[in-house]
Amino acid sequence: MSRSLKKGPYIDEKLINKVLALKPGDSTVIKTWARHSTITPEMVGFSFGVHNGKNHIVVYVKEDMVGHKLGEFSPTRKFIGHGGKKVK
Numbered sequence: 001m002s003r004s005l006k007k008g009p010y011i012d013e014k015l016i017n018k019v020l021a022l023k024p025g026d027s028t029v030i031k032t033w034a035r036h037s038t039i040t041p042e043m044v045g046f047s048f049g050v051h052n053g054k055n056h057i058v059v060y061v062k063e064d065m066v067g068h069k070l071g072e073f074s075p076t077r078k079f080i081g082h083g084g085k086k087v088k
Helices: 013-021
Strands: 029-032 047-051 056-060
Touching: 013 029, 029 056
Parallel strands: 029 047
Antiparallel strands: 047 056
């Protein structure tokens, strides 16, 4: 179920303050645990270290990602593959 239009998209307050403090084109990685934050146009061009439960995965935000959540680009499970010795 999506968030109410009346409320607007959820963006972690600390995260957006960190983004606004940086200059455009800055190459520093912003570490965050806020996987549920929506990507806004202000975040385009910055790199985020999104926590996946074990480590931070660096995600470079492009214009196509606006409106999606940060957690969508940092998978929490590693797919090994189907089958076993038969597949080889």
